[in-house]
Amino acid sequence: MEETTATAELAPAPAPEHEAEHDAHTHPSPAQYVGIAIILATITALEVGIYYINMPDKLLVAMLLGLAFIKFSMVAAYFMHLKFDGRLLRRLFITGICLAAVVYFVALITLDILFG
Amino acid sequence: MQTALPAPGTHAPAPGDHDYAATGIDARKVGMWAFLGSECLFFGALISSYLLYRTRAPQGVKVPHDVYDIPYTSVSSFVLLMSSLTMVLALAAIQRGDHRRLRIWLLATALLGTVFIGGQVYEFTAFTHEGLNLSTSVAASSFFVLTGFHGMHVTVGILWLLSLVGMSLRGQIPSEKSLNVEIAGLYWHFVDVVWIVIFTVVYLVPSNH
Numbered sequence: 001m002e003e004t005t006a007t008a009e010l011a012p013a014p015a016p017e018h019e020a021e022h023d024a025h026t027h028p029s030p031a032q033y034v035g036i037a038i039i040l041a042t043i044t045a046l047e048v049g050i051y052y053i054n055m056p057d058k059l060l061v062a063m064l065l066g067l068a069f070i071k072f073s074m075v076a077a078y079f080m081h082l083k084f085d086g087r088l089l090r091r092l093f094i095t096g097i098c099l100a101a102v103v104y105f106v107a108l109i110t111l112d113i114l115f116g
Numbered sequence: 117m118q119t120a121l122p123a124p125g126t127h128a129p130a131p132g133d134h135d136y137a138a139t140g141i142d143a144r145k146v147g148m149w150a151f152l153g154s155e156c157l158f159f160g161a162l163i164s165s166y167l168l169y170r171t172r173a174p175q176g177v178k179v180p181h182d183v184y185d186i187p188y189t190s191v192s193s194f195v196l197l198m199s200s201l202t203m204v205l206a207l208a209a210i211q212r213g214d215h216r217r218l219r220i221w222l223l224a225t226a227l228l229g230t231v232f233i234g235g236q237v238y239e240f241t242a243f244t245h246e247g248l249n250l251s252t253s254v255a256a257s258s259f260f261v262l263t264g265f266h267g268m269h270v271t272v273g274i275l276w277l278l279s280l281v282g283m284s285l286r287g288q289i290p291s292e293k294s295l296n297v298e299i300a301g302l303y304w305h306f307v308d309v310v311w312i313v314i315f316t317v318v319y320l321v322p323s324n325h
Contacts, residue, residue, distance in 0.1 A: 030208050037201035041194060048190045051320050061321050068316035071197075072309050079204045080305045081298075086141055089149045096153025100160030108164055 026084050036078050043071050148299050152306045159310050162262040163317060170323055173253035180259040181323040183246045185239070192235040193315045196270075199228035200308045203277075203301045213291040219284050222297075225304065226277040229270050236267045259318070266314060269307045276300050 028036065047067050050060065077083040082090050139146065173179045206221030240260070243249070250260045280300055283289050289296055 027208075027211075030205055033201060033204050033208070037198060040197050040200075044190065044194055044197060047316065047320060048186065051186060057322050064316050064320050068312055071312045075200055075305055075309050075312065079200050079308075080302055086139070088139055088141065089146065092146070092149040092153045093156075096156035099153075100156040103157070104160045104164040108168060111168055 027081065028078055033078070036074060040071055040074060043067050142295055144299055145295065145302075148302050152302065155306065155310075159262075159266070159313075162258075162265060163313065166258040166262050166318060169254040169258040170318075171255060173255045177253050178246065178248055179253065179255040179323070180243070180248065180318075183243050183248055184319055185242070186319060188235070188239065189315065189319050192232055192239075193311060195228050195235070196232045196308055196311050199225045199232070200305050202228060203304045207294065207297050207301050210289065210291060210294040210297050215284055215289075218289070218297065219281050222277050222281050222284070226274050226281070229274045229277070229304075233267055233270055233274070236263065240264075262314065262318065266307070266310060269310070273300075273304050273307055276303065 047064060050063055050067075053060075076093070082093065170181065171179060202221045202224040206218050206225060209215075209217035209221055240263075248256050250257055277300060280289065280297060283296075
């Protein structure tokens with residue numbers, strides 16, 4: 001199954017003309033880009049708003065990280081076109097993010113235990 | 117009209133066509149994504165260092181959290197976020213073959229980036245007046261190195277955008293070469309997503325000092 005997926009990714013695009021049409025049709029329109037930017041600006045305002053609300057630190061951190069994740073994903077998916085581009089590109093980027101997250105999470109935990 | 121143009125970043129390899137890998141995706145685009153993946157590790161190291169050291173300062177010495185101006189930084193973040201919108205509108209313009217709008221949106225993106233950098237310079241100056249500089253403490257060093265490297269990336273992005281405007285004025289970016297703009301856009305959006313993380317983790321997440 002894995003091998004089939006890998007082969008499919010490495011194979012030349014079967015019908016580039018069709019992909020071109022598909023690509024052009026599936027990318028958001030300028031109006032949709034503006035809509036996405038408004039959502040991103042609203043989330044930013046929400047982040048700053050909850051920063052000033054008195055609440056337990058753990059809840060605040062969870063909410064802030066959740067909102068940042070949504071913003072990050074929306075920019076990557078729509079502005080960077082990861083949602084519409086090939087799986088290979090998605091995997092390259094996600095691999096980098098996951099690798100960084102795992103390596104530095106382990107490093108932070110270890111250093112915190114050793115020197116915390 | 118649209119279908120006569122090559123698909124941006126997607127193409128079947130042809131004999132002698134060295135820009136396209138066996139994946140059917142332009143090698144420059146794959147290369148940029150691989151570079152961005154490696155940049156995740158680079159910024160991950162800097163963010164982790166900040167998280168580890170953010171409270172480490174001698175007794176009575178300020179840490180970055182003591183001098184943050186959240187409303188001010190929020191406006192800077194908003195400016196950078198909006199620059200991602202103008203960048204993607206520039207790409208949409210060149211894909212439509214609208215060169216005038218391409219230049220307008222690229223200049224708008226560069227301008228917003230410059231406003232962000234100006235804001236960062238002002239912030240650094242204000243922090244210095246508050247007694248916080250690169251050598252004040254480990255906490256201050258990790259903050260300035262992280263945000264300074266991000267600012268350097270934004271500056272490189274601005275220069276890249278301005279060079280694209282110059283190329284467009286000389287007619288060197290026809291619609292078929294919209295990938296040049298797309299790759300610059302990927303870099304610019306990446307700088308934006310890194311700031312999304314920095315703004316939350318460095319500025320908003322509370323520090324127990």
